[in-house]
Amino acid sequence: RRAFCEDEIRYVNTPAFSDERFFEIWTKKEAYTKYLGTGLAAKLTDINTLAPALAPHFYTFSCENCICAVYAEHAPSGAPCFLTAEKIRGFFTLPAAASNI
Numbered sequence: 001r002r003a004f005c006e007d008e009i010r011y012v013n014t015p016a017f018s019d020e021r022f023f024e025i026w027t028k029k030e031a032y033t034k035y036l037g038t039g040l041a042a043k044l045t046d047i048n049t050l051a052p053a054l055a056p057h058f059y060t061f062s063c064e065n066c067i068c069a070v071y072a073e074h075a076p077s078g079a080p081c082f083l084t085a086e087k088i089r090g091f092f093t094l095p096a097a098a099s100n101i
Contacts, residue, residue, distance in 0.1 A: 003029065007048050028069045029047060031071040034071075
């Protein structure tokens with residue numbers, strides 16, 4: 001009740017998948033408040049990540065037993081591209097002609 005609005009609480013308290021749903025909502029809150037620039041200092045109960053105006057802007061995924069969320073100003077049209085650490089390092093350390101990201 002300190003961080004989730006009523007819609008989110010109902011969603012999380014659905015008997016199946018309640019742990020996954022909790023972290024789904026929590027990571028969405030983190031992603032959205034980072035986008036806003038407020039961080040978790042925002043009044044979290046005023047943010048409904050399930051609302052039709054916000055929900056399409058999130059991309060949530062699971063990676064190595066972690067649940068992650070990304071918020072984009074423009075609703076994503078597909079899955080984001082994942083880059084390896086090696087490709088990211090190469091992009092910043094190799095000459096532009098040698099980088100293939």
